Amino acid sequence: MTSSLSALDDAAVVAGIAAWARVESPTHDAAGVNRAMDLVAAEAGEAGLATERIAGRDGLGDSILLRAGRGSQDRGILVLSHLDTVHPVGTLARDLPVRVDGDRLYGPGVYDMKGGAWLAFQAFKEVARAGRAALPLTFLFTPDEEIGSPTTRAIIEDLGRNSAYVLVTEPGRDGGKVVTSRKGVGRFVVEIEGRPSHAGTRHADGRSAIREAAHQILAIEGLTDYARGVTTNVGSISGGTAENVVPQHCRFTVDLRVETHADGEAYSNRILGLSPVGDGLRLRVTGGMNRPPYERSPETGRLYEQARAFAGELGFALGEVPRTGGGSDGNFTAALGIPTLDGLGIDGDGAHTLQEYGLISSVRPRMRLMARLLEELH
Numbered sequence: 001m002t003s004s005l006s007a008l009d010d011a012a013v014v015a016g017i018a019a020w021a022r023v024e025s026p027t028h029d030a031a032g033v034n035r036a037m038d039l040v041a042a043e044a045g046e047a048g049l050a051t052e053r054i055a056g057r058d059g060l061g062d063s064i065l066l067r068a069g070r071g072s073q074d075r076g077i078l079v080l081s082h083l084d085t086v087h088p089v090g091t092l093a094r095d096l097p098v099r100v101d102g103d104r105l106y107g108p109g110v111y112d113m114k115g116g117a118w119l120a121f122q123a124f125k126e127v128a129r130a131g132r133a134a135l136p137l138t139f140l141f142t143p144d145e146e147i148g149s150p151t152t153r154a155i156i157e158d159l160g161r162n163s164a165y166v167l168v169t170e171p172g173r174d175g176g177k178v179v180t181s182r183k184g185v186g187r188f189v190v191e192i193e194g195r196p197s198h199a200g201t202r203h204a205d206g207r208s209a210i211r212e213a214a215h216q217i218l219a220i221e222g223l224t225d226y227a228r229g230v231t232t233n234v235g236s237i238s239g240g241t242a243e244n245v246v247p248q249h250c251r252f253t254v255d256l257r258v259e260t261h262a263d264g265e266a267y268s269n270r271i272l273g274l275s276p277v278g279d280g281l282r283l284r285v286t287g288g289m290n291r292p293p294y295e296r297s298p299e300t301g302r303l304y305e306q307a308r309a310f311a312g313e314l315g316f317a318l319g320e321v322p323r324t325g326g327g328s329d330g331n332f333t334a335a336l337g338i339p340t341l342d343g344l345g346i347d348g349d350g351a352h353t354l355q356e357y358g359l360i361s362s363v364r365p366r367m368r369l370m371a372r373l374l375e376e377l378h
């Protein structure tokens with residue numbers, strides 16, 4: 001099977017992923033993200049794939065949609081990859097140049113997730129070329145996953161509803177394990193307005209927004225319940241103007257993670273329902289659940305078992321990680337009840353750090369696994 005995949009050696013794997021990693025594509029740099037999309041479009045064109053480019057909006061990059069396989073009315077297989085990274089332009093030249101060290105390929109986005117996007121794309125092209133897929137195949141490359149997919153969520157959900165299976169190429173974990181459940185993610189902004197006054201002469205007249213924030217932050221962080229799988233994190237804060245002014249304003253952001261839809265609703269409501277502790281202060285909370293929880297359904301369990309069996313035939317063990325705290329675009333499709341298997345990308349480590357790398361030896365086995373899934377799921 002998949003003859004041209006077998007012809008790819010390590011040098012070709014490194015060259016292919018390195019070429020994608022060298023096109024820096026932080027989410028908010030639409031031009032950079034679009035240059036990464038250009039690489040996909042050019043390769044898809046050479047492969048003769050039906051390619052649709054969906055224009056970006058709200059200042060973000062474009063998406064690319066590829067279709068292959070049978071043009072039937074059957075619900076097919078959707079592959080999801082994002083080409084944006086968290087690394088600002090300049091990371092490549094300064095802190096994380098593309099380089100090989102033994103089995104490790106370093107570079108911005110190599111692990112999360114250009115390595116996975118690249119390997120899945122090679123498998124997709126091969127299966128499309130050979131015309132062997134049992135189901136219609138769709139591949140969506142997105143520009144904004146790292147900021148919660150604000151401009152592509154609706155596209156992902158529309159495609160997901162018409163799919164029998166969703167395969168997500170986020171990185172493999174802990175020795176290449178795949179992901180079958182993820183926590184849901186909520187994002188909130190808390191803005192507090194107090195009353196400014198001179199900290200020396202008029203202290204009693206002031207209503208400190210920062211003091212109020214301190215109360216609220218402890219209350220919010222106190223919602224963390226590890227046994228329940230619920231965490232809250234106040235991740236950034238700003239406020240006040242000077243040492244000698246009782247502060248009028250304070251603003252902070254909250255990250256909420258939950259395991260179930262019910263907790264997503266309950267904890268969101270608790271955060272949105274916060275009220276001021278002190279008199280004479282105003283509290284405004286905005287936000288809500290950004291990604292719904294990705295709960296492991298029996299159908300997703302069966303999809304994993306199928307993938308594990310294919311991997312076994314290909315000569316490697318495919319483990320499954322316990323529920324992970326990080327969200328992905330798989331959360332959207334899993335929440336719609338579509339069997340979703342994630343973590344099918346490259347193995348490695350260091351996501352979102354300057355030590356990010358992918359394991360070169362993990363690419364070809366996982367490429368073959370992706371090809372098997374695309375060919376044989378039915």
Ligand SMILES: [Zn+2]
Pocket residue numbers: 082112113145170171
């Ligand atoms: Zn990612």
